[in-house]
Amino acid sequence: MxxxxxxxxxxxxxxxxxxxxxxxxxxxxxxxxxxxxxxxxxxxxxxxxxxxxxxxxxxxxxxxxxxxxxxxxxxxxxxxxxxxxxxxxxxxxxxxxxxxxxxxxxxxxxxxxxxxxxxxxxxxxxxxxxxxxxxxxxxxxxxxxxxxxxxxxxxxxxxxxxxxxxxxxxxxxxxxxxxxxxxxxxxxxxGPQGSSFPILVKLVRRLPVMILPRWTRTKTxxxxxxxxxxxxxxxxxxxxxxxxxxxxxxxEVMTYREMMQRTAEIMDKKRRFFNVPLLTIKLSRLWVTLVTGAPKEMAYPLIESLAHPMxxxxxxxxxxxxxxxxxxxxxxxxSLEQEEEYRHKKNSHSKSKKPLKSAIRSLKSDVRSVQRIKLPPGKDATWAGERYLAWLPVFAKPWVRVETGGPDTYQLYLLGSRKPLLEMIYDRAQSTSEFALYRITGGTFATVKEDHRGRLEFLQIPGTNICVVAIHDYVPSLPWFIYKYTQAKVHLGVMYAFGKYVKRLIDTNV
Missing domain, CATH: 3.40.50.720 (NAD(P)-binding Rossmann-like Domain)
Incomplete structure (x- = not known):
């Protein structure tokens, strides 16, 4: 044409x-x-x-x-x-x-x-x-x-x-x-600067020959x-x-192949396309990420959705x-015209902005850790928080003990230690039966400053018996490399064990 x-x-x-x-x-x-x-x-x-x-x-x-x-x-x-x-x-x-x-x-x-x-x-x-x-x-x-x-x-x-x-x-x-x-x-x-269409554009721009799996013929x-x-x-x-x-x-309702062909025409690029009779979503996730440079955390879920007609x-x-x-x-x-304008603008300002951006990122070494557990019938987030703090010293005995340091205050001690590893205060004013909030206020494992907002939350998904247990804005005191491969891994193991414990309660009707 x-x-x-x-x-x-x-x-x-x-x-x-x-x-x-x-x-x-x-x-x-x-x-x-x-x-x-x-x-x-x-x-x-x-x-x-x-x-x-x-x-x-x-x-x-x-x-x-x-x-x-x-x-x-x-x-x-x-x-x-x-x-x-x-x-x-x-x-x-x-x-x-x-x-x-x-x-x-x-x-x-x-x-x-x-x-x-x-x-x-x-x-x-x-x-x-x-x-x-x-x-x-x-x-x-x-x-x-x-x-x-x-x-x-x-x-x-x-x-x-x-x-x-x-x-x-x-x-x-x-x-x-x-x-x-x-x-x-x-x-x-x-549109430009989004997710799906810029990925499609990068595929067209970088691949003169494309082997197209079955999902590229899906209607969207x-x-x-x-x-x-x-x-x-x-x-x-x-x-x-x-x-x-x-x-x-x-x-227009189109296939992904048609969109790539039309995009190649608009970009005035000659591209060759070959169909293969396989639905290789997992392989597609990998090569799309490698070719486009898109973060896998974003690209993987998006590519998985392409198997569905939308x-x-x-x-x-x-x-x-x-x-x-x-x-x-x-x-x-x-979109391509706006993308080009954006690229020129970004290049003209990159020298002055990049150092500041890197500096801001380096200031915060925070952690977010989230897991789901299934609650027994009739139980809520408040129950989950209380049961977790009662179960933890039993599970980790004799290495960890939990003491109450005052009203709604909980301190976790390591065997033989006089100083708590972590100190948490139950925020009664902010909590409800579906939302239990414990603020991390101290301990040798936590870096607590004036603007510290570290917390442990138990959140029940409305209308379900599913509870999401989450640590937010936690800043560890251990060196980052050590924390990432020790304390962080231990936390995942503990939460997995707690989930299995609650499941046993459900299975035995306790």
């Missing part, structure tokens, strides 16, 4: 998908939602890929509470208030959503969130969602808008990939605290970044969409929101 043919096809597609009268009607209805005063919208991930683009759009009609872990490094403007917020902390979550009318959930945790992260991204996501939903309820938020992934039809939950199963679990947790949730489900988002429903922003913007504050699931997609379902479509109008070619071309 020559350049003239491509331009003619693009012009026909653009003319075909001009805004329809009903879409203009939806726009007028959304404008009516903000008649005089400006609503306050809490936007998570405001400095991220989708968040910072959505932020610009929302400020046209609303005041935004922009939430980011580095929010205190940014300047407020007339319609944007930046707040530093770590949703692994319940306190941060409550402060972050204070004063918000509506809240947008754009959080995921596939990348590590501490210098040492022990646990799966699924367990991390549950904690983040639970804290967010609980804080939304505490602050009287009227609606949560959640960006998720399209679920394939006729596929049981057990058959879903880890990523999609986690997205579904997050949706359930968000809905469990009584705040209405509007879920926007999307497939591959075509790509959607332009601009169309995703429109769907989110039109959903926020639209109370007619409370508790609705909305699938969104662009004007096409918007008719029963989940909402007129004026579900149907994106921007063609794949146009979205891909725009």
């Amino acid at each position: 020559n350049e003239q043919q491509r331009n003619d096809r693009q012009r026909r597609i653009d003319e075909q998908y001009r805004p329809e009268p009903e879409i203009r009607q939806v726009e007028r209805e959304c404008e009516a939602l903000y008649p005089k005063g400006r609503s306050r919208i809490a936007l998570t991930g405001a400095s991220g890929y989708i968040g910072h683009n959505l932020l610009q759009r929302l400020t046209e009609h609303a005041d935004v509470i922009a939430l980011s872990r580095s929010g205190d490094q940014r300047k407020n403007t007339e319609h944007v208030e930046w707040r530093s917020c770590d949703f692994f902390s319940m306190e941060d979550a409550n402060q972050g959503l204070h004063g918000a009318d509506y809240a947008v959930y754009l959080i995921h945790s596939m990348l590590p969130s501490a210098k040492l992260t022990q646990g799966t991204f699924e367990d991390m996501d549950v904690i983040l969602a639970e804290h967010f939903a609980r804080a939304a309820r505490n602050n009287g938020v009227k609606q949560i808008v959640y960006l998720s992934g399209i679920l394939p039809e006729h596929t049981s939950e057990d058959e879903l990939s880890r990523h999609l199963r986690s997205r579904l679990e997050v949706e359930r947790v968000l809905k469990s605290f009584g705040v209405p949730v509007t879920t926007i489900r999307a497939g591959l988002i075509v 429903h790509p959607i332009a970044l601009e169309d995703i922003l429109n769907a989110l913007d039109r959903s926020i504050g639209n109370r007619t969409l409370d508790e609705q699931i909305i699938d969104v997609g662009g004007p 096409v918007a379902q008719r029963k989940h479509k909402v007129q004026g929101i579900s149907d994106g109008k921007i063609s794949f070619d146009k979205a891909a071309r725009t």
Whole structure:
């Protein structure tokens, strides 16, 4: 296809998908939602890929509470208030959503969130969602808008990939605290600086010949970044969409092979593609990571999801929101142009920013460790915390003992030691039956400074008998290399043993 043919096809597609009268009607209805005063919208991930683009759009009609872990490094403007917020902390979550009318959930945790992260991204996501939903309820938020992934039809939950199963679990947790949730489900988002599409671009750019396994013939429903922003913007504050699931997609349903072929044409690169009759997801994860340089923590779950057809379902479509109008070619071309602009800007500022970034990272040597256990019938997080502290000295006898140093204070001693290894205080004011919080306040194994926030938490997933046990923001006093291969490994072993102990209680009906 020559350049003239491509331009003619693009012009026909653009003319075909001009805004329809009903879409203009939806726009007028959304404008009516903000008649005089400006609503306050809490936007998570405001400095991220989708968040910072959505932020610009929302400020046209609303005041935004922009939430980011580095929010205190940014300047407020007339319609944007930046707040530093770590949703692994319940306190941060409550402060972050204070004063918000509506809240947008754009959080995921596939990348590590501490210098040492022990646990799966699924367990991390549950904690983040639970804290967010609980804080939304505490602050009287009227609606949560959640960006998720399209679920394939006729596929049981057990058959879903880890990523999609986690997205579904997050949706359930968000809905469990009584705040209405509007879920926007999307497939591959075509835009720069994201995850899936930039990986596809790198494959096309770096591989002149591609051996394509069966998953590259799976149907998917790509959607332009601009169309995703429109769907989110039109959903926020639209109370007619409370508790609705909305699938969104662009004007074309395609295979991954077709997307790679079209991307190669747009990039003016000659590429050869060969199909192989195998579904080699595990091998695909490896070579995609090696070729693109994408972190395996992010690439692996995404590649696993490609085995599923992700096409918007008719029963989940909402007129004026579900149907994106921007063609794949146009979205891909725009994305590549913006990527090039971003690369030039990044190169021009890299010399001044890189040393500062490295210095900031080197200041904190924190640990996050998360594991799941199954609770006996009728038991809760408070029971789990109390039982753990009672079980530990029995399990580790005679090497470890636990003493109470005062009201709600627990000290762990090593055999023959006069100083506690760790000291924890049960935070009764912040705890509930579903959430037990123990603050790490001292001990020879902990580095405790003025801003120290180390803690041990027991969190029951709402509506289930699953408890997530987590250590957050713990800074060890041992040299990092020694800690990583001794104390950190011991902790994993202890938590595994505690989980087996609780399972025996369930099996024996104790």
